Amino acid sequence: MKSNELIHEFEKIYGYSNVNIRVFFSPGRVNLIGEHTDYNGGYVFPCALDFGTQLVIRKNNLNVFRFATTNFEDKGEIVVSSRLTKHGNHWYNYPLAVIDQFNKKGHIFEGMDFLFSGEIPNGAGLSSSASVETVTAYALNEMYAMNYDRWDLVKLSQKAENEFVGVNCGIMDQFAVMMGKENHALFLNCATLDYDTVPLKMDGHKLIISNTNKKRGLADSKYNERRSECETAVDMLSVKKPIENLSVLNYAEYMDMKELISDQLVFRRAKHVITENNRVLEAIVALKNNELGRFGDLMNQSHDSLKNDYEVTGKELDVLVEEARKLDGVLGSRMTGAGFGGCTVSLVREDVVDEFKIIVGKAYFDRTGLIPEFYVAAVGEGTREV
């Protein structure tokens, strides 16, 4: 929805007043490679999309936060307090979580009206939650001139999700949507938080995001489970000499220590993380050298590792990837995000994009009974005021 239409919608819901209305935007993201590495101190390589979440916001002179969205009927009215609590499974837990983090830093707000409008499909692994969190954090920081920088807001938004929503996510999503740069991917070292922007020179190719339209079900609990399996691996590997996280090891070092891991499942989880870090480094070299074929191979290897060693794919993602890879002109295809449903990302020669949608779409439907959706990704800028 255009921002003037949204402002109109806002006034229909909350009424007209002469208090200043402001509009902010935060994108979604797609991760190109480097999956389930962020909370292991590893490397990620995401980029921001050109669609995301808009937020229209105004102070209301009432002692309540009022929440509405153009996406669901569900509305919330929460009395302003420095002790906010989670409200069931309502969507407005995400902005509340951010307000709660600011409260914990000693900021108390006045009542405000919020209208969100999201273009990111929920549960598709394109960071709709990080988009809502960061747009809220950015807007409040501007409205109350709190002078936090982008990194502060990234960390605050991640903490909001960890502590209030209860998903133990890493930092990639909040980082990618806040720092996004048009036509660039972002290479982040999650241990040091150093990052670099890398031009996405696609040389006649497009990134196609394919949504399995499989709802993610138990994704959050499985996500937390993977995280704790990695912590178990760190504990086992630390018996002789403590290591801070899995990403301090390269594959050869890990192989030398493998007898320390007594559990095969834990062994495979850590193997994924360690090999995935290396794939990110290689993928960036490939991209810089215009070796897109190599980049695609690494995407394929990433998916296979997430499927066999990390076990976060599932039938729908695997079928979509398999069918995509059958098509001539597809250089690589992998799941993106947390997994267990959600989306894949494929690197596809421009002239087969239309064919991709038809052929892969049909084959996927025939095998799963689900109708997928396709978006040709345009890589956009990070969080901002509109």
Ligand code: GLA
């Ligand atoms: C989710 C999390 C991220 C990251 C990915 C997997 O998107 O929010 O922090 O762990 O899964 O790479």
